Amino acid sequence: MSVVHRDDIGSKLGMWLFIFTEILLFGGLFITYVVYRYLHQEAFHLASQELDVAIGTINTIILLISSATIAMSITAIQQKKKKLTLALIATTILLAIVFLVNKYFEWGAKFEHGIFPGSEYLDQLGFGDVLFFGLYFFMTGLHAFHIIIGIAVLGFMYYYVKTDRLTHDNFQLLENGGLYWHLVDLIWIFLFPLFYLIA
């Protein structure tokens, strides 16, 4: 008789510990932002008006919807609805890709205006603008990097559900993948007002 050892709570605990390191990583960046914002209020005020609030709002709503769909996939898998689970994971991945496409156009527009780290145009604007856009590109870039990893993680979840490695009574891995995706959403909830709204 073979016994498969499983510890769902331990698994979830491990995922949360990882999430804590992510919160501290972005927390440190938020502190950096707050301090430089305080030191260069004028420049941060003007620079943040360069950002497109509409595209930022759309991306926020896209991430919120994707967060809801991955949460619903966990309800679906517990109800033994495999097709619905797969559809919800696929929708989440699709929304993540749409988010990245928006980001591509948003960054592309900035590059066209000569705004990117180390650009001549930015150097002329002064130190405050260099800091604002440096933090903007680094923090939203790091966040986008998390989105890409999230797409890979959710891709594995899709494969595991499809091949029945994750089922209605064994879905902790899907929950952990979902937690990671919610973290990505959580970080954006704070990035959005800090960069786009508080002008």
Place this chain on the structure above:
Amino acid sequence: MAEEKHHITSYKTYLLVLSLLIVFTLLSVAITQIELSRWAAAAALLVAGIKSTFVLMIFMHLKYDQRMFRVMVGLIVALVVVVIIITMLDFLFR
């Protein structure tokens, strides 16, 4: 076996929370566009705090998980907030 019964959140709950989150997002955009200066900034961050509480409690299932998870998340959030406050106090009263 010893496996505890797992709370299943309904689709309705998730959709309700999602619509609340979207309403809060649009609200924070509206507040900052009307320009209420310093208060707008505080309001936008307050709304972000409310939104993240919803995500943590419902989407991330903390409301239904063991108490231990809520305590741990609370401590980490408190740590980040305290460090931000101490840093700002340092800058304001230097």
